[in-house]
Amino acid sequence: MGAIVGKAFLVCLLVFTGAATQAESLYREDAYRPLTADNKAFRVGDTVTVQVLENSSASTNADTTTRRKNGISADVSLTRNPSIAAGVNVAGDFDGGGRTQRASRLLAQLSVVVTEILPNGDMKLAGEQILYVNEEQQKVNLQGRVRPQDISEGNVVLSTRLADARITYVGEGDLSERQRRSWWRNIMDWLGF
Template sequence: MKATLVLLALSICTAAPAQSLFREETWRPLTADNKAFRPGDVLTVQVLENSSAVTSADTGTRRNNRMQAELAHGIRSVGQTSLTVGGDFDGGGRTQRTSRLLTTVSVTVKEVLPSGQLRIAGAQSLTVNEELQTVTLEGLVRPADISDGNVVPSTRIAEARITYLGEGDVAERNRRPWWRKMLDVVGF
């Protein structure tokens, strides 16, 4: 009877699967920084972007062409004609654009490259006065550029693509209407 109980206890013990409390994909040493370093980790990006561009052009052209013909018979002039063509053009233009974007976006590490760089991507949407504003961000980050607080400035992101789009009445009013675009193509 004792032998049967021992065999039964051994069969129950061997049938139970062994599980470990250690999971390699989520393990972090006690002395490690709380920085993003693997796919799925969240990283905070402080977007501080300023851009300014000025373009100007001045054009001036002058053209005068003159053609004259005379038909003579002997000493007497039989016919005379003249053609004068001239033109003046003065043109100029100036374009100036300034933009500034200050925001904080949380992104996710999508991939760790063989070089150790982190490929990040994320988006943030915010509605203000019934206007939907969306910031999307992607690029490459060196782990050394991430602060102890798990924050990286946008100026330290390689191959950065930062897009800021607004949708609503104000954004719609800033777009040229279709008929104006058509007139621009025709040259009016």
């Protein structure tokens, strides 16, 4: 009889504790991907490969020419003294010109992470890649926003398809340091020499 009461107590205990626990589904809507779906990024934390193909060029020319010529002359003649003559001529010429030309090209490929899904479905991306070439550190930072339809089936997007893109490419090391102007040259330029 005691064994039957013990088993009944154990069954009641399991029924009451089982009712207190909640069952969770193995299906998670935010992580669901059909078996036939491609491997494109679609949620925060997914990676996307960005091919950076940026070309830019600018050219500006300016020519300025100014000429000025002024003249004043006077002639005074008195009967007792010799004639007195005076004259002032002022002339000035200025020719100026300038030209600036700049061209840049950046080719890189880096993987970035989806940091946010916007209400309209666009994804914010951010990432950084650091390379060391001949003891020089080369750093590429990328931030931007992409539409899901701009990402290819191979999970790749071109940098030209990013909205609000911020791409920085910075080199640090001896070579980069030698390309910077010296402090005394900046002071001389500021003083106008």
